[in-house]
Amino acid sequence: MKDLDLLQSIAVSDIVSSATLAALVSMLTRKDVLSVDEEREIFEQALLMLEAAQAKTPEMQGIYVAARGIIEAHLRPFGT
Helix, strand or coil: CCCCCHHHHHHHHHHHHHHHHHHHHHHHHHCCCCCHHHHHHHHHHHHHHHHHHHHHCHHHHHHHHHHHHHHHHHHCCCCC
């Protein structure tokens, strides 16, 4: 990790956090701590939060569009 610049380090940290959170939500659903509907609600709420932030920072549209695409992928039925 010594060879990463600051932007790469931030990206790595963000990817690790996102993957860990997605795994946690998935595990909680598999263990019936969360229902499938609650799992979906988590991702829908994340989308709403991104849309609110996107409206405040139009100069970052591309970043928000990419982030929304990833979250929307979690909302699609598996295999589509």
